[in-house]
Structure formats: structure tokens, C-alpha cells
Amino acid sequence: MKAKFDLVVIGAGPAGLAAAHAAALTSQSVAVIDDNPRAGGQIWRQGANAKKPAALSRVLDELISHPNVTFYPATRVSVLEGTHEIIVDSAQQGGISIAFARLVIAAGARERLLPFDGWTLPGVTGAGGLQALIKGGMPVRGERLILAGSGPLLIAAFATARSAGARVLAVVEQAPSHAILRFGLSLSATPSKLGQAMRLTRGFAGTHYWTDSVLTHALGNERVAAAVIRRAGRDVTLECDRIGSGYGLVPNVSLAQMFGCTLARGAVVVDDMQRTSVPDVWAAGECTGIGGMELARAEGRIAGLAATDQAVPASLVREREHWRRFARRVARAFELGPQARTRPSAETIVCRCEDVAFRDVSAHASWRDAKLHTRCGMGPCQGRICGAALETYFGWDAAPPRPPLMPTRIGALLEAREGDDARL
Secondary structure (H helix, E strand, O other): OEEEEEEEEEOOOHHHHHHHHHHOOOOOOEEEEOOOOOOOOOOOOOOOOOOOOHHHHHHHHHHHOOOOEEEEOOEEEEEEOOOOEEEEEEOOOEEEEEEEEEEEEOOOEEEOOOOOEOOOOOOEEOHHHHHHHHHOOOOOOOOEEEEEEEOHHHHHHHHHHHHOOOEEEEEEEOOOHHHHHHHHHHHHHOHHHHHHHHHHOOOOOOOEEEOOEEEEEEEEOOOEEEEEEEEOOEEEEEEOOEEEEEEOEEEOOHHHHHHOOOEEOOEEOOOOOOEOOOOOEEEOHHHHOOOOHHHHHHHHHHHHHHHOOOOOOHHHHHHHHHHHHHHHHHHHHOOOOOOOOOOOOOOOEEEOOOOEEHHHHHOOOOHHHHHHHHOOOOOOOOOOOHHHHHHHHHOOOOOOOOOOOOOOOHHHHHHHOOOOHHHO
């Protein structure tokens, strides 16, 4: 029920795996913790029977075979016990108290969902959520799909849905056409991204790509049946079977907040070596700012090397800066405009966990007041969905999370503390 490591890496996506791989070059003991049953994170999410990408397979094979690396899949971090100890709830091993000398947080990002009329209908999900469901085996062959929101994730979701046999009727992008064109031309500075964009958009014929447009309503009774899209000052209605709507990603900073790490602009603040403001804690990947897989892997490797007192090559620092420049171009191109930030109707449900309408939330001056008076953000997701939406509409900062960070079995907490009666 207890374990101790020189380095713990939380998150097994591109950043976390890169950090663990770099740390494994030493003789130090390393633990990798991830809440998914399989490593890879959202970017490399694979179904049970899917073939893993070559890059992921190579990294995993090397890590799993390394005698100093321990992987905890399907494991959630629940409680911070002082600066250098956490309690986790593992689906395979139960509650475990894990002590460590140093920590790398690679918690990734989550999708920004902005409420609209009808978004609670069955068949309406986030764009990234829809992509994950399809990768997990949900059948969509022959179904009519609408993808709406903003950012490259829409194109990635389009490619996944198309390969699964879905009919994507429209990709609705809130950014204006001139911004998209400028971004497309800038891809010449990153040939690998240009090639990726060309692969993802293959087969786009027959699909509307509407810029400067937003999804305003999902129509239907027991299930979504149509989408209303505002473009060029008028509404267009398209019949559909599913809607995936997402306005990019936001850093997942809950864990870093629990450790007391400094945040700025919604992301974890790090220095040149990916160190946070908390001693012995590093952070890498999307939790430090949205930048894509290549940036996450470079940051993860730097964090893993620095956290194990290894030299960081200057070439790796230059690689990170290269992808940070790319990330800034993406952010500029897909910055949310006035249409996307338009507040929903008073009747629209904002907090789906607690069934709180927008009118009830908007009557308050802060996130804390809204939470206390309406229970907004007090459901199972703990404000991870509605919090990002309210930050977009009102600029509210969500309150730091309180333990347990995730829903945790009482039995797991007791198991983690067995043999330590003084702490019960």
C-alpha cells in the first residue's frame, strides 16, 4: 500500500512519456501515473484492439522493459499529503501512498465547451470527446455529423470521423477566413505540420468548411436531429445525427493548483528548465500552455532530464522554442472572436452536473458567489466544464481544487493509510 520513488511523472501522454523516457536514462527509480487504462494520452488514445502508433510503441516498449520504471495505469491522484507524497486510487492495486523526491506534472489539457441551446441533447458531445468515442470503438458509419467550434482539433476530429465511415456535413469554424488563410500560409515554416494538415484534410470534398460561423442551436426532441449555424448574418439549418462542438483546449491545471504552483493566463508557469514555482516540481506539455504534441514532447524531455540532474542539450531547447513559435501562430489564428464569446440564452443549462441555467449564474459577480448560491461547479466534474465556459464569458478564475482531486473510493483512502494509525 506504500511506494517510494526518486521521480514521479503524472500523465502518460506525449509530455509525460518523454519525461519518463529521459529520466529512465539514469539509475533513479521512476513511476508513471495515468488515469487512463492505456498510455498515450488524448493525442495517442487508442481503442482496445487498435494498433498503437510506431512512436508510442517504441517509447512504451523501452519504458516497460526498463527495470527502474513502474507504470500505474487507470490510477487517479486524489490527495496531496505534504509536498512529497500523494495518495492515488488505482483500479488494479487499490489505494497507494506514493512518496517521491521529485515530481513532473504532465496533466495535459481538456476541451473548452461553450454552452448553446440544445447542447444537452443526446448525440451532442465535445469535438474532442466525439473523436475519443470513435477511437474507442463507437460506430458512426453512415451517420451525418456536424463539427463546430474552433482550432485544429476540428480537423483532427474530421479525419477520425471520416476514417470511421461517418458523413461530415460541415466543419464550422469561428475564426475568420483571412486568419485561417494566413495560418495556412505560415505552415511552410513547419513542413511536418503542413504534411499533417494535408493528410488530415484529404477527402474534404463534399464537406462544407464554413469560417466566421458559429453553431447556435441543436434541435431535436429525444435526440439531436439538426444544427442551426449562424453564418454571414443568417441562420442555416442542417439535419444531422451527431454534433461535436469544441472551442479548442485549455490547460489542465487542477493538479498543479493543488500543489500550489503559480499560474498565469490559465497555465502553469515554468522556467527555462520547466521548473514550477514549487521546489522539486516540474511541469511539461499542455498544462503549461497549449502547443501540440511536438512541443509537449520537447518540454517533457527537458523536464525529465532536468528533474534527474542530467544536462539539457542546447538543440533540445532550440527545438522547444521552434514549436513555441508555432503554438503562438495557432493561438493568434484561432483566437475566440465576438461571435464565439456571445453568451447563451438565459434558459441554457451551463452546469450540466447540477442543472444550473445561465440566468442563475449570471446574476452573480464571481465564480465563488455563483458556486455558493447555485451549486454551479459542485457536481462530479467539479467545474472542469462550466468553469472554462464562465472564464470565457466573464473572465472568472476558478477556485483552487479541494481534495480529493477526483472522486475517490473511501476504501482506497483507507488502504493507502493502512499501518499508519496516527494519520487516520
